[in-house]
Amino acid sequence: MTEEIVWRIAGGSGDGIDSTSQNFAKALMRSGLDVFTHRHYPSRIRGGHTYVEVRAGPDDVASRGDGYNFLLALGDSFARNPQEDAYYGNEEAKPLAENLDELREGGVIVYDEGLIDPEEIPDFEERVEENDWNVYPLDLRGMAREKGREVMRNTAGVGATAALLDYDLEHVEDLMEDAMSGEVLEANLEILEAAYQQVKEMEFSHDLRMPTGDHDEEQVLLSGSNAIAFGALDEGCRFISGYPMTPWTEVFTLMSKYLPEMGGVSEQVEDEIAAAALALGASHAGVKAMSGSSGGGFALMSEPLGLAEMTETPVVLIEAMRAGPSTGMPTKPEQSDLEHVLYTSQGDSSRVVFAPGNVMEAYEQTREAFRIAYEYQLPAIVLYDQKLSGELRNVDESFFDREPNPDLGETLTEEELAEAAHHASGKFQRFQHDPDNDKGVSPRSIPGQKGGKFLATGNEHTPEGHISEDPDNRVAQLERRLGKLDTIRDDLDEQEGSHQSYHGPEDADYGILTFGSQQGTVEEAVDRLNEAGHSVKSLGVSGVMPLAEAEITEFLESVDEALVVEMTASAQFRGLVQKEIGRFGPKMNSLLKYNGNPFEPHEIVEGFETIIEGSEPAPTTRFVPAAGD
Amino acid sequence: MSAFNAIGEDREVERDEYTPGIEPQATWCPGCGDFGVLKALKGAMADLGKDPEEILLVTGIGCSGKLSSYFDSYGFHTIHGRALPIARAAKLANPELEVIAAGGDGDGYGIGGNHFMHTARENHDFTYIVFNNEIFGLTKGQTSPTSPKGHKSKTQPHGSAKSPIRPLTTALTAGATYAARTAAVNPNQAQEILVEAIEHDGFSHIDFLTQCPTWNKDAKQYVPYVDVQQSDDYDFDVSDRREAADMMQKTEEALYEGEVLTGRFYHEADRPSYGQEKRELGEMPDEPLAERYHDDDYEWERSYDLLDPHK
Ligand SMILES: Cc1ncc(C[n+]2csc(CCOP(=O)(O)OP(=O)(O)O)c2C)c(N)n1
Ligand code: SF4
Numbered sequence: 001m002t003e004e005i006v007w008r009i010a011g012g013s014g015d016g017i018d019s020t021s022q023n024f025a026k027a028l029m030r031s032g033l034d035v036f037t038h039r040h041y042p043s044r045i046r047g048g049h050t051y052v053e054v055r056a057g058p059d060d061v062a063s064r065g066d067g068y069n070f071l072l073a074l075g076d077s078f079a080r081n082p083q084e085d086a087y088y089g090n091e092e093a094k095p096l097a098e099n100l101d102e103l104r105e106g107g108v109i110v111y112d113e114g115l116i117d118p119e120e121i122p123d124f125e126e127r128v129e130e131n132d133w134n135v136y137p138l139d140l141r142g143m144a145r146e147k148g149r150e151v152m153r154n155t156a157g158v159g160a161t162a163a164l165l166d167y168d169l170e171h172v173e174d175l176m177e178d179a180m181s182g183e184v185l186e187a188n189l190e191i192l193e194a195a196y197q198q199v200k201e202m203e204f205s206h207d208l209r210m211p212t213g214d215h216d217e218e219q220v221l222l223s224g225s226n227a228i229a230f231g232a233l234d235e236g237c238r239f240i241s242g243y244p245m246t247p248w249t250e251v252f253t254l255m256s257k258y259l260p261e262m263g264g265v266s267e268q269v270e271d272e273i274a275a276a277a278l279a280l281g282a283s284h285a286g287v288k289a290m291s292g293s294s295g296g297g298f299a300l301m302s303e304p305l306g307l308a309e310m311t312e313t314p315v316v317l318i319e320a321m322r323a324g325p326s327t328g329m330p331t332k333p334e335q336s337d338l339e340h341v342l343y344t345s346q347g348d349s350s351r352v353v354f355a356p357g358n359v360m361e362a363y364e365q366t367r368e369a370f371r372i373a374y375e376y377q378l379p380a381i382v383l384y385d386q387k388l389s390g391e392l393r394n395v396d397e398s399f400f401d402r403e404p405n406p407d408l409g410e411t412l413t414e415e416e417l418a419e420a421a422h423h424a425s426g427k428f429q430r431f432q433h434d435p436d437n438d439k440g441v442s443p444r445s446i447p448g449q450k451g452g453k454f455l456a457t458g459n460e461h462t463p464e465g466h467i468s469e470d471p472d473n474r475v476a477q478l479e480r481r482l483g484k485l486d487t488i489r490d491d492l493d494e495q496e497g498s499h500q501s502y503h504g505p506e507d508a509d510y511g512i513l514t515f516g517s518q519q520g521t522v523e524e525a526v527d528r529l530n531e532a533g534h535s536v537k538s539l540g541v542s543g544v545m546p547l548a549e550a551e552i553t554e555f556l557e558s559v560d561e562a563l564v565v566e567m568t569a570s571a572q573f574r575g576l577v578q579k580e581i582g583r584f585g586p587k588m589n590s591l592l593k594y595n596g597n598p599f600e601p602h603e604i605v606e607g608f609e610t611i612i613e614g615s616e617p618a619p620t621t622r623f624v625p626a627a628g629d
Numbered sequence: 630m631s632a633f634n635a636i637g638e639d640r641e642v643e644r645d646e647y648t649p650g651i652e653p654q655a656t657w658c659p660g661c662g663d664f665g666v667l668k669a670l671k672g673a674m675a676d677l678g679k680d681p682e683e684i685l686l687v688t689g690i691g692c693s694g695k696l697s698s699y700f701d702s703y704g705f706h707t708i709h710g711r712a713l714p715i716a717r718a719a720k721l722a723n724p725e726l727e728v729i730a731a732g733g734d735g736d737g738y739g740i741g742g743n744h745f746m747h748t749a750r751e752n753h754d755f756t757y758i759v760f761n762n763e764i765f766g767l768t769k770g771q772t773s774p775t776s777p778k779g780h781k782s783k784t785q786p787h788g789s790a791k792s793p794i795r796p797l798t799t800a801l802t803a804g805a806t807y808a809a810r811t812a813a814v815n816p817n818q819a820q821e822i823l824v825e826a827i828e829h830d831g832f833s834h835i836d837f838l839t840q841c842p843t844w845n846k847d848a849k850q851y852v853p854y855v856d857v858q859q860s861d862d863y864d865f866d867v868s869d870r871r872e873a874a875d876m877m878q879k880t881e882e883a884l885y886e887g888e889v890l891t892g893r894f895y896h897e898a899d900r901p902s903y904g905q906e907k908r909e910l911g912e913m914p915d916e917p918l919a920e921r922y923h924d925d926d927y928e929w930e931r932s933y934d935l936l937d938p939h940k
Contacts, residue, residue, distance in 0.1 A: 026939075026940075030940075218940060219940070220936045220939040220940055221939050221940075222939055226939070229932075230932035230935070231932075233930075233931075233932045233935075234931055234932050234933075236922070236929060238918055238921070239718070239721075239722060239918065241714075241718065258935065260911055260912045260913075262930045263914040263918075263921070263930075264914075264918070265721055265722075265907070265912065265913050265914075265918060266912070267717075267718070267721070269714065269747065270743050270744065270746075270747040271743060273711060273714070274711070274713075274714035274743075274744055274747070275714075277707070277708075277711045277714035277715045277718070278714045278715070278717060278718035279718065280707075280715055280718070281687070281705075281714065281715035281716060281717065281718030281719040281722070282718040282719065282721065282722040282918075284705055284715070284719060285685070285718070285719040285722035285723045285726065285919050286722060286723065286919035286922060286923075287722040287723075287918050287919050287922065288922070289718070289722075303708050303711070304708065304711065306708075307707060307708050307711075311705070397933075397936060397940070400931075400932055400933045400936060401933055402931075402933075403931075404929035404930070404931050406921070406922055406927075406929050408922050414632075414634055423651070424650060424651060425649045425650040425651035425701070426649070426650045426701065427649070427701075446632075446633070446919065447633075447682075447685045447703035447719070447723070447726055448632075448633030448635055448636045448682065448683055448685075448703070448723060448725065448726055448919075449632070449633055449634070449635060449682065450634045450635045450682055451682070452682065452703070453681060453682050453701065453702055453703045453704075454703065454704070455697055455698065455703075455704035455705075455706060456704065456705045456706070457697070457698075457704075457705075457706035458690075458706060458707060458708055459706065465704070466651065466698065467695075467698060467706075
């Protein structure tokens with residue numbers, strides 16, 4: 001029996017690759033399989049080579065895996081540009097030609113012979129033979145045209161896939177009935193059926209079959225961006241302001257879709273400085289608010305971020321990393337904004353940063369970011385990347401069955417304000433250090449409340465908000481603001497399990513340390529390394545500020561040597577651990593990747609074997625070269 | 630019951646209620662025009678009977694930004710140039726708050742120029758006061774966007790080659806529905822204009838001429854002003870865009886010729902404010918968003934209810 005299918009659908013951007021793969025993934029999920037998708041796209045709106053992989057198996061799938069075993073190559077319809085001056089060159093065959101490197105031995109290829117001529121690929125035949133690939137040319141475009149429109153060749157491809165993998169067509173039909181209606185549905189169903197039947201009558205040379213699985217409960221298919229939006233909504237966020245920038249735009253558009261329906265407000269504004277400033281304004285006026293961006297846009301938010309720290313205004317900012325510096329590679333993931341997010345803005349800073357490792361953590365830690373921001377009155381940042389933003393994964397529906405939390409944190413009622421400490425000027429002592437409150441949090445009032453007026457200012461200020469450069473006041477206020485981070489560290493330590501992810505045998509000799517979106521890939525590599533006789537465990541860190549010191553210390557103490565895996569060129573995460581904890585410098589080696597693609601498990605396996613086991617003494621950094629492109 | 634009891638309570642308010650009961654750090658120079666703005670603002674708020682605690686005064690950075698230290702209400706003294714976006718969101722979050730934004734000419738027309746244009750375009754319902762002293766005050770006298778051409782300062786020792794910005798025309802073309810110019814030398818007119826601007830349902834821009842005796846001794850702000858509505862020489866319809874534009878052009882040229890024309894230049898009463906437009910589109914709730922967090926009976930929707938399309 002086939003253990004897993006990794007189905008890759010390739011075509012031109014704008015050819016419906018995304019929606020087709022999403023629907024197919026959903027059909028697989030509904031039929032009981034665990035699924036995970038990986039999206040690859042160029043920085044171009046239409047045309048240009050793109051693909052999505054759907055990995056499906058009977059058990060938990062937490063990464064894209066290594067390579068793939070089924071290619072559906074649709075042909076790039078946008079390569080045929082009618083305006084000759086804007087001709088892109090003949091790229092129709094790219095969806096076939098560009099995808100061969102990662103196709104596993106014995107894999108299946110279905111290509112659209114209506115659009116692709118394999119003779120344009122000089123070594124195609126040889127490679128097919130060498131790799132024992134099973135090739136099925138089908139006139140997908142012809143089938144689509146016959147019963148509907150050319151764009152529906154996706155559906156023909158899915159019908160062919162089902163027939164070739166012995167997958168029950170009903171799952172796909174059900175999904176189409178949910179997603180479409182009328183003539184479009186009719187045409188798609190006919191095309192699906194026709195392709196299925198036509199392929200069923202052919203002779204097969206391959207032995208791949210769709211695996212089967214079973215879920216105990218209803219599943220939902222969500223992306224990292226979805227999870228962030230849902231987390232924010234459940235934590236009572238009803239205001240978002242933003243400016244589009246890939247890949248942050250996904251969270252922004254999702255929130256703009258949900259918020260008006262849920263009685264909230266979404267604002268697309270003139271730039272990212274304004275976006276962050278609006279979020280502060282809304283929060284100051286008593287609403288749970290967020291903003292966000294990607295690298296360059298987040299750079300613009302640096303001043304409002306500092307203002308939030310100084311005025312102790314709660315706010316959540318989302319940072320979706322892509323490869324930088326500057327505009328970098330807009331559609332490619334990297335984790336190299338870590339230091340930017342930790343240290344941007346002037347002064348000694350009091351902010352919290354979470355770096356979720358998967359879809360579930362993205363939900364959980366967005367909620368945590370809001371909880372912490374409002375409970376402790378400071379900015380909290382959710383740092384993720386282009387990889388996590390678009391990958392889909394099935395999650396138990398019950399995971400989301402939780403109480404909403406619209407709590408604004410320590411705000412006083414008017415009755416309480418009447419009793420609260422006021423300055424001789426009549427102002428409420430908003431920024432007072434209350435010795436009984438060991439959190440360092442001073443309760444706030446909301447504009448419009450009686451007895452609560454105060455001045456929030458980005459200048460250093462006295463407890464009631466008067467601008468002050470008095471040295472004693474400065475020390476007291478600054479230490480109170482910074483001191484909150486220690487309390488937050490303790491608070492997070494108490495929230496068991498949801499912040500760091502351990503994997504592998506506890507007594508392993510070696511450790512792999514990572515943060516953010518590389519978690520699932522690292523865990524898969526750890527399994528493989530242990531199967532191959534190594535002794536390895538991993539720790540995926542999501543609490544990067546305050547750094548999860550206790551867990552990291554315990555982890556690093558328990559291993560002989562560790563490999564730090566991250567998508568940066570300058571080992572930023574390892575640098576953070578070294579800066580914050582110090583003494584593990586000699587134990588840590590780096591495995592870095594910064595070519596625009598996330599790690600694949602085999603790269604970590606190979607990296608581990610060469611760095612940890614192969615060389616003496618271990619080099620500190622290694623670059624894993626690109627696989628494929 | 631509202632969670633914000635200070636809001637909407639009609640009562641007599643003494644102007645002293647807006648004076649902080651503490652001698653604020655005296656950071657404005659003797660003779661500074663900013664005192665005139667403060668005086669007019671207190672007078673206007675007292676005329677309107679606004680409780681200090683229903684007012685949110687959002688200021689930028691500069692001498693002008695210190696207004697929120699001298700005026701006693703809820704305040705947010707923000708960062709250079711960014712008072713407007715913060716004020717916008719506060720108003721959207723709680724439309725019942727009386728929001729005032731204020732800052733200098735460098736703050737509002739320079740670093741915050743982009744926000745000025747967009748806030749006017751969106752017609753947010755609040756009043757924006759720009760202290761126009763034709764100079765950077767707080768950073769010690771550099772050329773500002775309103776300094777006249779040829780103005781010499783330490784950063785332009787040979788004189789500025791730039792023409793000054795035209796704040797009123799800019800506000801009008803961007804979409805402001807109320808635009809006026811007044812001067813600190815005439816607090817009575819200023820107060821009247823502030824009252825009208827605050828009552829106006831939409832974005833009100835006030836170019837407030839303030840003298841800076843410390844850095845800008847030759848500014849025209851000392852010259853006696855002419856109120857264009859009072860003067861027989863200037864008869865125009867304040868609700869007519871073209872006539873307003875014409876008058877604005879006159880004042881913007883006259884200012885640098887040694888004559889100061891002030892008054893209301895444009896007042897478009899019937900255009901719905903941004904908040905109203907958003908509510909009509911279903912993009913904003915009818916009741917203040919901020920109230921909801923204090924309403925124990927409000928049923929918070931959950932993302933769980935949105936999961937269907939993902940199954
Ligand atoms: C981002 C940023 N740039 C520069 C400054 C320094 N700065 C403070 S006030 C100011 C100019 C103030 O001029 P204006 O806005 O005309 O106000 P005035 O002091 O004249 O009232 C500048 C440049 C700052 N605080 N922040
Ligand atoms: S420097 Fe000019 S603007 Fe600033 S307080 Fe002094 S006089 Fe007023």
